[in-house]
Amino acid sequence: MKFPSLFSPLKVGPYQLQHRVVMAPLTRMRAEKPSLAPRPLNVEYYAQRATPGGLIIxxxxxxxxxxxxxxxxxxxxxxxxxxxxxxxxxxxxxxGGIIFLQLWHVGRVSHSSFQPGGALPVAPSAVAISSEFKAMTAEGKVVEYETPRALETSEIPGVIDAYREGAKNALKAGFDGVEIHGANGYLIEQFLQSRSNLRTDQYGGSIENRVRFLMDVTKAVIEVWGANRVGVRLSPYGIANGSGEADPMPLYSHAIKSLDPLGLAYLHFIEPRSSGAGRAEVNHQNVPSAMVLYRPMWSGVLITAGGFTGETADAAIAAGHADAIAFGRIFISNPDLPRRLRRAYPITPYNRATFYGGEQKGYTDYPAHDEMAQA
Ligand SMILES: Cc1cc2nc3c(=O)[nH]c(=O)nc-3n(C[C@H](O)[C@H](O)[C@H](O)COP(=O)(O)O)c2cc1C
Structure with missing residues (x-):
């Protein structure tokens, strides 16, 4: 029997991928202001990273x-x-590429300077992120997190509707699918985890109740897209943005087993070793592997991300731990990453200083391998 590799085709929902090198969702803070609409620079960046049958999130x-x-x-x-x-x-x-959009609400990882009328950010409960983490204001100043305002039970359907509207807008924009951001300490994960969810209504308390918001959002988005064009991203055992569940196994087992029968396009993890990679260079030791732990509970396509190289990605796929690997940081600095991995070309290192904000530098000026050879 021949094992699948990073370059075996893969069916994801209705789409036939030609390879399994997925571009991970990457916040780059370079939208047009004040419209917060993608601009020509962003078009160029994504076009540089598109490949026939390659999935970009x-x-x-x-x-x-x-x-x-x-x-x-x-x-x-x-x-x-x-x-x-x-x-x-x-x-x-x-x-010839395939592109999904990641749908987001940061919840308490916001600041009143971003909120209409300078209101407090909303969250499941009025629990602030601890002071070891810092917030950023709309002007880019680093400050303490504020204590968010707990959503009223009566407001929650409106938040779910916002995800539904976002899903409809993504459909209008022509995307091939959407991914629900349930990871990294943002709103959905704030509902999932007991440290940020102290609610006593049907959205808090038991694991079933804490998973309800994720399920309601997912079902709303499925109404728009159909299940096979919707993915969900989770970060079990993660610690990003003040998240962290004392005992993640029962919570995430329940969440994954609840999502499994829906027939989603895929489930997407951030491996615990790379939790918080957006904010700092991390390589957490002695943490479990999400793909290894949860693969047995997931019958669909499983994508995972977190510090992979071409070799470790191939090994994970050959072992059956994951079906595809998403690459973040090295996709930033290697616009032609699928080809480089296929040919075992050298990988250009990334410059963390240019991850967030700015113009071309560190965004669209990383050369492809062949351009480097000519230079
Ligand atoms: C600059 C940067 C921005 C990121 N933005 C997002 C994001 O918008 N959504 C998300 O789910 N993860 C985000 N992440 C996490 C990545 O998708 C990925 O899971 C993480 O970087 C680990 O993969 P890597 O080791 O290949 O970089 C970000 C990471 C970085 C470095």
Whole structure:
């Protein structure tokens, strides 16, 4: 029997991938201001990374104007943003690529400076992120997190509707599917985890209740897209943005087993060893492997991310731990990453200083391997 590799084809929902090198969702804070719509620079960046039959998961994009926690993030709630995203999608499609959009609401990982009228950010409960983590204001200043305002039970359907609207807008923009951001300490994970969810209504308390918001959002998005074009991202055992469940196994087992029968396009993990990689260079030791722990509970396509190289990605796929591997940081610095991995070309190191905000530098100016050879 021949084992699948990083370069075996893979069916994801209705789409036939030609390889399994997925571009992970990557916040880059370079949208147009003040519209927060993707602009030509963003089109060029995604087009550089598109390959025939390659899956790109576009950066997390708030579904509503209360869902932001950093400046320069593209949204998916206005006509201008939909039009901007349409150009990104068209450019990726022109190269034969497949592109999903990650739907986002940051919840308490926001600051009143982002909120209409300077209101407090909303969250499942009025619990602030601890002071070891810092918030960023709309002006880019680093400050303490505020204590968010707990959503009323009566407001929750409105938040779920915002995800539904974001999903509809992504459909209008021409995306091939959407991924629900249930990872990294943002709103959905705040509902999942007991440290950020102290609610006593049907959205808090028991594991079943804490998983309810994730399930309600997922079902709302499925109504728009059909299950096989919807993915969900989770980060069990993660510690990003003040998250962390004391005993993650029962919580995430329940969540994954509840999602499994829905027939989603895929489930997508952030491996615990790389939790918080967006904020700092991490390589957590003595942590479990999400793909190894949860693969037996998931019957669909499983994508995972976190510090993979071509070799470790191939090994994970050959072992059956995952079906595809998402690459984040090295996809930033290697626009032609699938080809480089296939040919075992050297990998250009990334420059963390240019991850967030700015223009071309560290964004669209990383050369492809062949351009380097000519230089
Ligand atoms: C600059 C940067 C931005 C990121 N933005 C997002 C994001 O918008 N959504 C998300 O789910 N993960 C985000 N992540 C996490 C990555 O998708 C990925 O899971 C992580 O970097 C680990 O993969 P890697 O080791 O290949 O970089 C981000 C990471 C980095 C470095």
């Amino acid at each position: 576009a950066e997390a994009s708030p579904v509503v104007n209360t869902g932001f926690g950093s400046p320069g993030i593209p949204g998916i709630y206005s006509e201008q943003q939909i039009a901007g995203w349409r150009k990104v999608v068209d450019a990726v499609h022109a190269k």
